[in-house]
Amino acid sequence: MENQQQRLVLALLAYAVQRNISPEQLCELAGIDLASLKTDPKISFTEKQMNDLWINASWLGNDPHFGLHFGESMQLAALGVVGDIIKTSSTVGEALKHGASMTHLITDLFRMEIGHSVKTVIIKLIPYRCKEKEPPFSFHQLMDFFMTFILRELDGLVLEKIKPVSIKYPVALTDLHEYERVLRCRPVKKGEEYTIEFEQRYWEEPILTANYELQGLLLQKVNATARTFGNEEALQARIYNYLLANSYLGICSLEDIAANFNVSPRNLQRKLRDEGVKYQELVDAVRKSLALHYLDSGNYRIKDISHMLGYNELSAFTRAFKRWTGASPLNYQKSENFSNSN
Numbered sequence: 001m002e003n004q005q006q007r008l009v010l011a012l013l014a015y016a017v018q019r020n021i022s023p024e025q026l027c028e029l030a031g032i033d034l035a036s037l038k039t040d041p042k043i044s045f046t047e048k049q050m051n052d053l054w055i056n057a058s059w060l061g062n063d064p065h066f067g068l069h070f071g072e073s074m075q076l077a078a079l080g081v082v083g084d085i086i087k088t089s090s091t092v093g094e095a096l097k098h099g100a101s102m103t104h105l106i107t108d109l110f111r112m113e114i115g116h117s118v119k120t121v122i123i124k125l126i127p128y129r130c131k132e133k134e135p136p137f138s139f140h141q142l143m144d145f146f147m148t149f150i151l152r153e154l155d156g157l158v159l160e161k162i163k164p165v166s167i168k169y170p171v172a173l174t175d176l177h178e179y180e181r182v183l184r185c186r187p188v189k190k191g192e193e194y195t196i197e198f199e200q201r202y203w204e205e206p207i208l209t210a211n212y213e214l215q216g217l218l219l220q221k222v223n224a225t226a227r228t229f230g231n232e233e234a235l236q237a238r239i240y241n242y243l244l245a246n247s248y249l250g251i252c253s254l255e256d257i258a259a260n261f262n263v264s265p266r267n268l269q270r271k272l273r274d275e276g277v278k279y280q281e282l283v284d285a286v287r288k289s290l291a292l293h294y295l296d297s298g299n300y301r302i303k304d305i306s307h308m309l310g311y312n313e314l315s316a317f318t319r320a321f322k323r324w325t326g327a328s329p330l331n332y333q334k335s336e337n338f339s340n341s342n
Contacts, residue, residue: 003041004105015070018238021060029056054138063262067141071148072182092157093203120165121203125194143194148182158205168195236277243286251310254279288324295333302329
């Protein structure tokens, strides 16, 4: 069985690279051997190592909400266990039940419980830590990460951005505006658990295998093209790779990207301008790359591709595609099919 904690740490380091944070430096400061992390499937981590990892990621990234933003950036199945859940589930409700039973594979800090009310489904993360003991920095960051990650995974299961009915934390939060932006609901301080509540109608929502296959196709695309857009350390390359890796629910807005990179939208635009590129040009580059990838696969309708790329109207996608390639999506697909048959 895969080491899920190892995958979590590797995913954190991958996100740190997007934020221009050295994974070598992070591991050194946390007392983690990077070579062993990459190769030893039985590697384990002490509480101090994990705490130091989160502290230094937040410090080097100048981001007090590193865990929140890390969770926001995660792509479907990034922790591996999500794929196992989907394979054994036919509905969102079944997936949540299976997810709750597999939480211990990722963390021993909390357990996950699923509850119901008349109109809603409630996901509870119940900490094991004693109430009298002040939790370390890593605990708060990890709980932020999982709250966000769970919401993102729900999105991925139904290919829709779910707006929670309520979000509850057992502690007072600072910068509620940022939590509300990421979690799509203003958290309130209530109870002793971390809870996400969403509409009951999603419980019986079927998980379409085609959706998961789509994510798999996207992940193949990401793995094949990661960090190949210009200078790897340039901001435009890091944003391009972020957009590509997190595009399965549409393209992120400038404001969301800026918040995740912990800069203001104006500063982000200025830094990109200094590199000779505009944010919209990066968005178009990602959309063009994905559009060609999906069309070349021959598995998706043009209308579906348009929707996946965030276009409200098929006509808008058609105009953009003609601007990129000189041909309509339909003519491009026909020409590709003709070339492949010969």
